Amino acid sequence: MKRRTRNAAFTAIAASAAIALTATSAQAAVPVNTETLRDAVTADGIMSHLSALQDIADANGDTRASGTPGYGASVDYIEDLLVDAGYLVERQTFTFNSFTELSDPFMARISPEPEVYVPFVDFVTAEYSGSGDVTAPLEAVDLVLPPGSSANTSTSGCEASDFDGFTSGNIALVQRGSCDFAVKAANAADAGASGVIIFNEGQDGRQETLNATLGDAFSEDLPVVGTSFAIGDELATLLASGEVVMHLVTETLIELDVETQNLIAQTPTGRTDRVVMAGAHLDSVSAGAGINDNGTGSAAILETALQMAELGIQPRNAVRFAWWGAEEAGLIGSQYYVDSLPRQERNRIELYLNFDMVGSPNYANFVYDGDGDAFGITGPSGSDDIEHLFSDFFASIGVESEPTAFDGRSDYDAFISAGIPAGGLFTGAEGAKTADQVLDYGGLSEFDGEPVSYDPCYHQACDSLDPVADGADAELYEALNDAYGGALEYEGVISNVNQEGLADMADAIAHAVLTYAMTTSSVNGTAKASPKAAEKAGDHLGAHLFR
Template sequence: MTQSHPSRRSRIAVAGTAGVLALAGSVVTAFPAAAGGNGCENRNNNTVAKLTDCVTLEGVMEHLDEFQAIADANGGTRASGTPGYTASAQYVEDRLEAAGWTVERQAFEFPYFQQTSSAFARVAPTATTYVEGTDYAVATYSGSGDVTATVQAVDVTIPPVGTANGNTSGCEDADFAGFTPGNIALLQRGTCTFGEKAENAREAGAVGVVLFNEGQPGRDTLLSPTLGAPLENAIPVVGVSYATGTELAQAGTSVRIQVDAVSGIRETENVIAELSGRTSDNVVMAGAHLDSVPEGPGINDNGSGSAGLIEVAENLAKVKPTNTIRFAWWGAEELGLLGSAEYVDSLSEDQVADIGLYLNFDMIGSPNFARFIYDGDQSTFPAPDGVNVPEGSDQIEYVFEDFYESRGLYYEGTEFSGRSDYQAFINANIPSGGLFTGAEVEKQEYQVPLYGGEAGVAYDPNYHQAGDDITNLDPKALDENSDAVAYAVLTLAYDSSRVNDVAGRPVPGGTYEGDPNARQYRVEAEQEAGGGGLHAGHDHGGVEV
């Protein structure tokens, strides 16, 4: 069943006339671009042509306008744990119930953190002001405060030892035997978690903590730590590089740490909607995270994927598929993929087995976009260590390739990096795939003739910022990818046998069936881009993430 891409060679495709190609030995049905159908709300959109005619850019933008209005009315954000998220979840529920789907909301508690301001500076012996994101990073779940005090190194190792996690700085009570209460503790990465280090320092009387990296290759850059969870009576905590840490370890050094943040346990929820099929033991599931970062309204990240799913769901409502379709809008993705993990963890073994596959849509309208498909066959991006890509994920990749081939649109792979909501599903050995249009990584020169846009500029210049608003989209990408969502969901809802050998029946009217070894629009280049971004990783210290 499993197929693989042909061996890759260095080739940069040149944009040409778009069109649908009849590949040798394949069955091809051409599907027109969405044009906006009449009577869509009353029609059984059981063919690709009908469904993609009804899934329109206008419809997707209606939902995004609503998400923007929700953010505007709630402090500029739709982050989980805020009223803006609650209103977003209510909007999704209302739209899906009105369309005839069965909707549930799964509530769960999660550790909330929002930083509003910070400053970090060396006061003595030489005054130096540090820049957040370049010279220092506020630890996730840091406490608030504004403290200036002497820096006291606690069991640090300078120069570094030869292997990672080679010291116990701040991990043991004995480390603080000579610590002066009222000082700021300088602690080094290694052995135990940053949360343990920070708590031990607070109990020893420290008024703040500076955490710095170990110094080995790969552990000498800026440290972006997390304390793991909110801590009681937490003190301000920042992370710095090994080089900065060694400077601060010098005798007579004092620093100022200022952090203003909110940290605590809050409640949020997932929204789960289901459309019954003829069978219930081979569920085709698709999801998009609904929450934004606290800094902005999150219209591309990830209002775009959320709105695309709403639009597809409303136009699928009268379809009677073979496989049950289940859509999910995840909460707390931006704080560590928490909603999707909560959902999968809540399922019984049989319920996990009933999910035939999972499709993930996280950022499908980036303003300087490229068309990325998760690389299910790992022909371009082998999965990182510890990330398993289940069998059948390659076939999901080929379904999306089929769509782009049918439209004459260029596309390329992106890695399963473990940084979006597919992770909980592939951990459960559920075949997965999806679409992405790029985040903070810069577009490359070879991509401009294929997608348009500007090289040397991030796919989304407003990624995780206040500027991720209703203007932060490319309408062409959003329109095309909403149709791609519709195509994949309908195709696999009728027949998922290519993914998991579960027999189905063909989509009425047929689908495009291209040869994975004879693609015309798959981009092959000497330097594959990948797209970057999505949920940002944070370092726990002794625990690798």
């Protein structure tokens, strides 16, 4: 494993940053550099905010989902701190359709070989599923078994024609891949399905129980659940030999036009015609406290903002921090914000930095691929500069990093669609960590013969400061904590946050925010989206697995 080292290369970066902070003749010198802010923004400080968010969830039904009291209390907590620190703070109210699961779901195989499956372990209700209690034969829809060698080989359920000959009233068995889950479920409903079981596709990182969302625009009133590749494959094998009868029960509530908020805070000084934005979604999924997703991003930019104020930093360019609501319902808050901006105000945003999950327990250091050289999806002009700033910073402190695609799964999507340069950091979600990544970042690629994801508690109740108490595999989390020398422990308890990775992310966030806050050069160039970014933006919705 490659440990962090403060080397000569970083000294050069710090020196160049200090030069960049030299004032123009119209502005007093700013006696800080990136190293000062980095030293102030610590993992301990971020963890204290995560502790507060955990307390909020504990006091509000174990969730901080948008539209719930837990989300409102999260906004209150951050707003109070920012107001006291001297920021110009506003709430932006908007509405969305909220989703609540009223009772535990039920899934059983009636025949052959009856089996009752364990909710939240073997299967999960898809967010925005309708309600229903159905017992019916299962019918497979265009499955690819064995699975292809790469993700999205399967197009199961993506076309209406996949359901040609489907027997109305049956429960559809479809496979993850290629299109949004809502498309698969809607096509099944149109074909007369009484329920839908979506199983994971089968490649490494696509085997675990699928915790999917259909998005708040989904309106079909039928039960939709996600399950693992192993269970889906078993059901498909049984179907090949004869009839399989399943029993599905979901009881859900979708409330229309629920109010929630974005929270926006801006420095009282700095050029407002070249605003630097940093954002993170504040909401959790309904299942839990959302401490890694996305308490970590929210707490990291909060601590950055507070330490900038504490150090008396007066940026050349105004810095605007944003905490987005209803991300888990489909990136609604950030899209609402960008859509609400007059064109002139959009043009004043120099760039957007996105931080969604920056403390995954089995982390890797992912940097959004702004220049498109890794994934072929380029961001708007200037996004390449953001990518290089982050990757150069990690290299300078002796830490590995690697690109991740602009695939539309987080709040940068609205910004790149509007032609605003964007970038950011991510430490991994449901994907499986590779053996090569273990060499670079530590951790585990396998445990008890099974692949290990970057965050084994992604979108589950165990995404908390006490994951084992909230249902996580105790032996796995003990092994992860041991692999990282205790980096998951917080106040004597193994948490769902890796403080070693979080510390590096905190350094990178502080470095980027301050560098762009103080730069005298333009980043965004033409401020026009590249054809590939405009073409790709919006294909996926939300980090909560729309496809």
